[in-house]
Amino acid sequence: GAVVSQHPSWVICKSGTSVKIECRSLDFQATTMFWYRQFPKQSLMLMATSNEGSKATYEQGVEKDKFLINHASLTLSTLTVTSAHPEDSSFYICSAIRGRSSYEQYFGPGTRLTVT
Amino acid sequence: AQKITQTQPGMFVQEKEAVTLDCTYDTSDPSYGLFWYKQPSSGEMIFLIYQGSYDQQNATEGRYSLNFQKARKSANLVISASQLGDSAMYFCAMREGPSGGYQKVTFGTGTKLQVIP
Numbered sequence: 001g002a003v004v005s006q007h008p009s010w011v012i013c014k015s016g017t018s019v020k021i022e023c024r025s026l027d028f029q030a031t032t033m034f035w036y037r038q039f040p041k042q043s044l045m046l047m048a049t050s051n052e053g054s055k056a057t058y059e060q061g062v063e064k065d066k067f068l069i070n071h072a073s074l075t076l077s078t079l080t081v082t083s084a085h086p087e088d089s090s091f092y093i094c095s096a097i098r099g100r101s102s103y104e105q106y107f108g109p110g111t112r113l114t115v116t
Numbered sequence: 117a118q119k120i121t122q123t124q125p126g127m128f129v130q131e132k133e134a135v136t137l138d139c140t141y142d143t144s145d146p147s148y149g150l151f152w153y154k155q156p157s158s159g160e161m162i163f164l165i166y167q168g169s170y171d172q173q174n175a176t177e178g179r180y181s182l183n184f185q186k187a188r189k190s191a192n193l194v195i196s197a198s199q200l201g202d203s204a205m206y207f208c209a210m211r212e213g214p215s216g217g218y219q220k221v222t223f224g225t226g227t228k229l230q231v232i233p
Contacts, residue, residue, distance in 0.1 A: 043223045
């Protein structure tokens with residue numbers, strides 16, 4: 001099956017700093033990528049939809065100035081958590097859709113962010 | 117209103133038995149897709165099965181089958197011959213929107229399945 005990687009798999013940072021999380025589709029071109037966050041024992045909450053070459057579409061309640069998404073190429077999307085606070089601590093998961101007309105959505109392994 | 121509803125927070129099943137995980141959805145979009153994912157304790161989301169809104173037949177993938185009842189807006193997952201490794205969280209999800217355009221994906225709250233030896 002298709003592979004989506006995330007880097008880093010976990011990160012600890014101090015409050016006020018910024019953290020960048022990378023999401024890569026390793027063996028296919030992803031025109032659309034999604035970013036989710038998941039709190040412990042809860043479901044995935046869609047944060048934003050990222051289409052290559054265009055601005056991300058953010059879900060209601062997600063601060064786009066705080067969660068910067070850049071989908072610069074067909075294989076890479078990045079999520080930058082700016083001025084992180086402890087309440088930003090969560091499990092962040094990306095997914096990528098293979099091709100334009102495919103339903104296939106593949107998830108990365110997730111990144112656990114802890115802000116101290 | 118909830119887009120995806122999973123009414124079973126937890127389920128138990130005896131090893132080698134079949135189990136059905138419920139999922140109902142709500143959408144006015146005629147074109148949508150329904151997914152089931154498995155999330156073990158490691159956290160990764162594992163794709164299990166997909167059903168398109170226009171698909172005439174129920175999707176099947178090995179031991180997984182999706183009981184798609186469009187009129188009832190339900191997309192239950194059936195796991196046959198349960199194995200101990202099936203113990204995990206299971207999420208139902210729906211994707212709406214045109215391919216290549218803005219697509220919205222909504223996840224249900226999940227069902228924790230525990231397989232008993």
